[in-house]
Amino acid sequence: MTDGLLVNRRRVLEIGIAASAMALVPPSRLVAEPPPLVERKIPSSGESVPVIGIGTARRYAAITTDAERAPLTAVLRRFAELGGEVIDTAPSYGTAEAVVGDSVAELGIRDALFLATKVGASGQTAGREQIEQSFRRLRTRVMDLIAVHNLRDTDTQLRTLRELKHAGRTRYVGITTSFARQYAELEQTMRRERLDFIQVDYALDHREASARILPLAADRGTAAMINLPFGRGRLFKAVQGRELPPWAAEIDCVSWAQFFLKYVVSHAAVTCCIPGTSKMEHLFDNLGAARGRLPGASMRRRMEAFIDTL
Numbered sequence: 377m378t379d380g381l382l383v384n385r386r387r388v389l390e391i392g393i394a395a396s397a398m399a400l401v402p403p404s405r406l407v408a409e410p411p412p413l414v415e416r417k418i419p420s421s422g423e424s425v426p427v428i429g430i431g432t433a434r435r436y437a438a439i440t441t442d443a444e445r446a447p448l449t450a451v452l453r454r455f456a457e458l459g460g461e462v463i464d465t466a467p468s469y470g471t472a473e474a475v476v477g478d479s480v481a482e483l484g485i486r487d488a489l490f491l492a493t494k495v496g497a498s499g500q501t502a503g504r505e506q507i508e509q510s511f512r513r514l515r516t517r518v519m520d521l522i523a524v525h526n527l528r529d530t531d532t533q534l535r536t537l538r539e540l541k542h543a544g545r546t547r548y549v550g551i552t553t554s555f556a557r558q559y560a561e562l563e564q565t566m567r568r569e570r571l572d573f574i575q576v577d578y579a580l581d582h583r584e585a586s587a588r589i590l591p592l593a594a595d596r597g598t599a600a601m602i603n604l605p606f607g608r609g610r611l612f613k614a615v616q617g618r619e620l621p622p623w624a625a626e627i628d629c630v631s632w633a634q635f636f637l638k639y640v641v642s643h644a645a646v647t648c649c650i651p652g653t654s655k656m657e658h659l660f661d662n663l664g665a666a667r668g669r670l671p672g673a674s675m676r677r678r679m680e681a682f683i684d685t686l
């Protein structure tokens with residue numbers, strides 16, 4: 377949601393989907409629309425977001441032509457049509473903010489999305505300049521979330537972000553890391569500050585954040601957005617050449633990606649997860665992790681034991 381308009385993101389989307397579905401899909405197919413995505417509440421507001429979003433590091437980072445941008449725009453379009461909302465980007469991801477901003481503007485889907493970016497600068501002036509650049513690149517007047525990237529100059533940047541929140545220019549503020557060596561500082565900042573969001577790395581084979589960070593997020597009423605759910609390519613490499621275990625069907629997994637993502641989003645403190653997604657087949661696959669059954673405690677232990685023996 378953006379710009380102070382009394383517009384519900386989902387409602388806008390439903391209207392859009394209904395219109396395009398009526399126009400393009402034969403009536404027999406309408407009943408086959410996939411079920412809605414599982415959602416979680418952002419503790420500081422009670423607003424819900426789907427548990428699977430999109431991360432834009434790397435594949436969105438070096439786009440120089442419209443032809444290169446077109447497949448990413450198509451992924452973002454389908455993402456929104458299927459009920460996806462959260463898109464994570466950052467000023468340090470090369471062209472990613474501009475790719476998202478240009479695509480979203482072209483598609484007219486800003487109000488259907490939850491746009492999260494970051495500030496990764498030292499000093500108040502540099503931080504403010506970078507944030508203004510993000511507003512221009514993402515082509516929005518209101519950001520859904522701005523987080524301090526990798527805890528860089530946290531106190532200074534959080535002061536600016538709080539001003540922006542007060543002024544209605546960002547709806548939420550937060551901090552991010554993907555480095556275990558920063559967890560102690562992350563934890564201290566979470567205890568000291570009232571944060572809407574943290575973003576942290578957590579994956580089936582890399583579970584350190586569940587020891588202290590995720591329980592603390594739950595205690596503090598802070599939403600947890602998860603980065604690196606596949607450890608970039610690491611988890612796919614670990615299972616290369618292996619079939620999914622038959623018991624993965626008990627949690628409605630039809631792919632390794634869904635197996636890895638369902639583990640992440642079934643943690644009670646996790647609000648959403650942002651797998652890097654640039655290909656249409658990966659989009660469909662990943663959104664499948666936000667549908668059907670999620671693992672409970674004993675299934676989660678079974679998944680951990682499985683990956684730990686590889």
Ligand SMILES: NC(=O)c1ccc[n+]([C@@H]2O[C@H](COP(=O)([O-])OP(=O)(O)OC[C@H]3O[C@@H](n4cnc5c(N)ncnc54)[C@H](OP(=O)(O)O)[C@@H]3O)[C@@H](O)[C@H]2O)c1
Pocket residue numbers: 430431432433434435464465494525526552553554575602603604605606607608609612633650651652653654655657658659661662
């Ligand atoms: N400190 C921070 O704030 C921080 C740090 C790291 C990451 N992040 C955020 O977190 C996001 C996620 O991290 P990431 O993108 O680096 O790593 P990731 O999500 O763990 O893995 C992305 C990789 O998985 C592949 N993939 C995606 N879906 C797949 C599927 N269904 N089947 C097979 N392969 C699949 C992607 O392939 P393709 O590229 O071929 O689609 C890409 O190579 C980033 O994009 C970024 O937005 C933030």
